[in-house]
Amino acid sequence: MSNGKLSHLLSVSWIYDLYRLGHAAFVDSSGEIYQKILEHIVKGFSATSGSLALRGDPGTDELTIVAGIDLPKQAMGATVKFGEGVLGKVAQEGTPLLLNGDMSRDTRFKNKQARAETRTPRSAMCWPLKVDEAIIGVLSINNNTGVEFQAEQLHQGSVITNLVSVVIENANLHNAQKSLIAQLKEAQAQLLQSEKMASVGQLAAGIAHEINNPIGYINSNLGSLQQYLQDLLTIVAAYQKLEARLPVDEEIRGLQKLRQDLDLDFLKEDSLALLSESCEGVQRVRNIVQDLKDFSHVDSAEWQMVDLHKGLDSTLNIAHNEIKYKAEIVREYGDVPLVECLPSQLNQVFMNMFINAAHAIEEKGKITIRTGREDTSAWIEIADTGKGIAPEHLSRIFDPFFTTKPVGKGTGLGLSLSYSIIQKHQGRIAVDSCPGKGTTFRIVIPLKRVSETAPQGGLEDAEST
Known part of the structure; x- marks a missing residue:
């Protein structure tokens, strides 16, 4: 990928599209959003295929492939153990991996025998998805055109996958939170029935315990997401300053129109406001949990x-x-x-x-x-x-x-x-x-x-x- 491609990767419109996908992850619990995120990144890097594997239970060293492009049919939904194949190797070591050359005989590629010769990767990049140094998944993209990925692209991808990690983790936690809040509402309805008051202590104790853990993760990740967004906005601001120094030609006018069409100032302001509201929402849930604990004195x-x-x-x-x-x-x-x-x-x-x-x-x-x-x-x-x-x-x-x-x-x-x-x-x-x-x-x-x-x-x- 050329430097032009890299600038496209970090363009306002590309980042905005990724932001929109991340926002959609909070309302789409079907798993299709993972495929869309993968497709967006594969397209951004002009790659030909890719895969996204997520870790299920944090206590197990196993990944499940949840999204893929041009993968063997049997690969979708398959599990990969840490240390097994390229995905497992990156998950185990926790560092990005760049591979170039003929990989048709590379034993690290699982299911390679199911690929046609013309689809065998010639270049690949693979990044671990981390939250607070904990591995939550692995994302990889491949090229079978003979064009090799570069170390600079691996680094640029690390920046993007850091954001993807937070988006995916928050989406997972958000879905877990919705489920737990639904349980809380159900429990609250039960609390309002006087004839069931005798069981409220045990019920509230279980809810408080179950909700406190994911709320802690969500609160921490929202803080990280705020910092990541600030960093991205800093990059955007730097681009804006550079744009002011450039002669106004057709491309610059196009960029200015894109900024106006997307209403960049609104996006910056509203993104930070959305995160702030999310933090307030987390605090409200925490208060509800504390009220439950105070009410039932579960301790x-x-x-x-x-x-x-x-x-x-x-x-x-x-x-x-x-x-x-x-x-x-x-x-x-x-x-x-x-x-x-x-x-x-x-x-x-x-x-x-x-x-x-x-x-x-x-x-x-x-x-x-x-x-x-x-x-x-x-x-x-x-x-x-x-x-x-x-x-x-x-x-x-x-x-x-x-x-x-x-x-x-x-x-x-x-x-x-x-x-x-x-x-x-x-x-x-x-x-x-x-x-x-x-x-x-x-x-x-x-x-x-x-x-x-x-x-x-x-x-x-x-x-x-």
């Missing part, structure tokens, strides 16, 4: 001294989607010291109260949360402006399986479970309701457990608030 199932306000806030965040369209949240927190409790179980009670309050509000209303200290106890009130509870039902709402919801909408275990949890905390739970105006639940628990004896107190009528 400990023991009695501990806990800030009730933190538990209320994390539970509100988890229940946000259920509440946001139904009610305004009003916090009237008092001065409450740390309380000895089983935080994951207490948060289950809060969750049940919030969801019941949201369900009681038919259009738009208000949920007010008040807290305070009463001698050696802490109290929490959760009041809604919903439809209220009929007087004949008040004495039964804590009974197991009692529910006023339609068949299939509830099992009547949520408040019964909440009652049992408050009893375990040696506390009491009370309810006051006025049909058409709303309901207030009042929970009182001691700041510290008195003993391991039977719980004190129970259901009683509360004063109207």
Whole structure:
């Protein structure tokens, strides 16, 4: 490839096309985007064939060919072990490889016997795809025309494949993230069902663990991608400065028109903005995971001294989607010291109260949360402006399986479970309701457990608030 070809490789339009392919990788989970990326690079280098192999499980030293041009039919989808053939050799050593000459007898070319003589590579370049020095795949391109690749092209290809590495890794992580977020949404929906609250700790622990790892990778790779993009923009800026010194001829006018058509200034600005938004999105997912951990206290199932306000806030965040369209949240927190409790179980009670309050509000209303200290106890009130509870039902709402919801909408275990949890905390739970105006639940628990004896107190009528 001549120097002219190299300048084409790093031209604005070529880089922009690669950028667009990288962006498409975030929405195309079919794997066809890998073929398009390979075709783009093969065309850019005026090569005749190529292959892209990706590493599956980071714990295995094996590549799978996911894209190919002019490869033997049996090569697609085939696996290559590290150290096996050219792809495996580059994956094992982690360094680019340039080969020139007659390769018809080169034992490093797997499936060479399936190629026609006219298709046997005469020149080849192969690059490892790395992220933080970890091999995620190998990309190779070949020429069977007799034109040999040059060392300068191998170096230029290394710059491009660094970007391709980040694009592919982020695409993979993005797909993994979408799957995990879908699982998170499903888990969140389960959390909103009071009768399933008993399993929330284990569920949230698994989700938090599964999401934290890929979120870490995505956050790291987005940082790398920002730096790579800045480097590419630096190259573009250098080209722009050089262009200003050149006499304006037909080619320069063509380049200027291309820059205007592509709106280069917008591309530079929007690319950085997109990356910034992606980083914010990652942080939002991290916050959701932290709320899940705070809600379920997956790190400990023991009695501990806990800030009730933190538990209320994390539970509100988890229940946000259920509440946001139904009610305004009003916090009237008092001065409450740390309380000895089983935080994951207490948060289950809060969750049940919030969801019941949201369900009681038919259009738009208000949920007010008040807290305070009463001698050696802490109290929490959760009041809604919903439809209220009929007087004949008040004495039964804590009974197991009692529910006023339609068949299939509830099992009547949520408040019964909440009652049992408050009893375990040696506390009491009370309810006051006025049909058409709303309901207030009042929970009182001691700041510290008195003993391991039977719980004190129970259901009683509360004063109207």
